[in-house]
Amino acid sequence: MTQVANAPDRYLEELERADAAWGRGAPAWLKRTRKDASGRFQSLGFPTTDDEEWRFTSVAPIAEATFALATDGRAALRSADLAPFRLTDLASAELVFVNGRYAADLSSVRPLPRGVRIESLASRLATNASEVEPFLTRVAPFERQPFTALNTALFGDGAFVHVAAKVALDAPIHVLFVSTADGRPTMTHPRVLVVAGESSQASIVESYVGPRGDRYFTNAVTEVVVSENASVDHYKLQRESLDAYHIGTMHLIGSRNARFQSHSVSFGGSLVRNDVIAVLDGEGIDCTLNGLYLGDGQRLVDNHTVIDHAKPHCGSREVYKGILADHARAVFNGKIIVRPDAQKTDAKQTNKALLLSEDAQINTKPQLEIFANDVKCTHGAAVGQMDDEAIFYLRARGLSHDEARNLLVHAFAGDVLNRMPLEALREHVEAVLLRQLPHATSLRTRP
């Protein structure tokens, strides 16, 4: 079955309008890149299920819908709406973006160490773009990725985080993207650029959220540069409205002896695609990609990861786990590339899914492309159901059915959660997971 593959006119209109809007004041190199990206999107169009990378995920609902570029939606947003999503106590800085635009009065930045800069990308581009020029749009290629091309052509704002060499930032930075439907379906194209200098250290949390019931489309692109010997922990908390579409692409590039971790948590959205692409472009890099996702109702969660071992002596560890209820569907595709140069690579990938209903479904595919001969690569996949005997055992000790189920789900997810270095964030995610679980109604084991 194929679907219509094109870039519908309404997207082209938005591209033209954005082009005109960005004509003034933007650096020339960026204008050129945007124009290229726009052209690229127009020739690629939206992907179809004929495309191997999108085989199980139809983006027809996005391609066929009319989304207007979101305008400033702050009038529709009350401060209380944001409360459940804030990490103010935990973060050294919390940058809030409403419908893709930086909202200074909703944001808070504590005094930061010298050499740490956290700001709106739009304002950085408007004042002095020289610092972002070597990286922005260059870490995330768009030649074959229509959504990245669309974001590159249309992004209006986002976060820029720069940590200078040898600077360690203890508390995490929180970048919170809030979308609202604004009375009609809207779209935003947030952009994040993180540059960690040599031997620096930072933790970044990106949240994507929206009010319950709102239908909108988020198309986010994040670029992360981890310089030599630097350490970056990245967390993504995707808690969009359950009616929203979320496409998020993150590209990381690491240099020699860099260390980075990506923890991707995906709890919201009706159609979700998360891409994480990590390029290990130096020797001795240590890379961790973890993911936890939850699907219920008719929702679809697609996680694609690529770990590109380009140089020798790098290690990568990947654990993705999903919990699926009702008629939810999930896709996991984990590609590990070991280039001819990348001898002594040590790569390990695991993905597991827990199906809480007989109608839930996952398509999972490890993809190992190994061109070196002295490497260690392992992968494992498992799909299981709730263990009825375990449920009974727990109930026979006095736990209610829901408590028993929550305990088992928690234990299943624990594998991923326990790998998050930020304990406060882990507890936050655990609490959200357990709160959201009761949505999963059609349990096989329910009496």
Place this chain on the structure above:
Amino acid sequence: MLTITNLHVRGGNREILRGINLSIDAGEVHAIMGPNGSGKSTLARVLAGHPEYEVTQGTVLYDGRDLLAMDPESRAREGVFMAFQYPVEIPGVNNAYFLKAALNALRKHRGLEELDAMEFMSLVRARMQMLDMDETLLTRPVNEGFSGGEKKRNEIFQMAVLEPRLAILDETDSGLDIDALKIVAAGVMTMRTPQRAILVVTHYQRLLNYIVPDFVHVLTDGRIVRSGGKELALELEEKGYGWLEADHVAGAPAGKA
């Protein structure tokens, strides 16, 4: 405390229990013995509320209430405890965390304050010493990687912490060496009080040397075919079950408890 009347149970498309009559009072220890496949474990599991069985006839009253109408967690909260024949491994769930959740569920039901971590740990330490258990078992996932003996000991440990009114031990002796058996049995015996009833399900007489029953019932083919005092267990040890089965086939009257 417990009155079972004419209990018929189906499981896996066949009738496993075919008219069980048994009554147990507080302070008593009853043993149910029988050959493999006689339905002993089914009886234990039905009393605990396992969903895979269907009760087709009969009643079970627990303190005058319909036990069969209660879900498994309500039975546990009302003081029914079954030590599993095959304790379930639960990866990722810390043994102490699980036991604290269970204990607090019971306490909450009884209108008692939940125990905090300190109170819980001192209770747990005392019970572990009684059963000569390695404290590291507390921090390990429930039953995961436990030896057969450790699993059985863990069951009795849970029982000692949860302090049930009706304790059902389903083949707790299987998989235990003689030293472990003595320790586990001694642990059970400390729990023998006038308020508590204990039902021991076992294939072998060996356990009953240490947990001395007041009554012994022999279950074959889904029925209690003989009941007696502790000496009945010794008789079975000597003659085996074949003697009773033959007896039963010959139409000897089934013992009634």
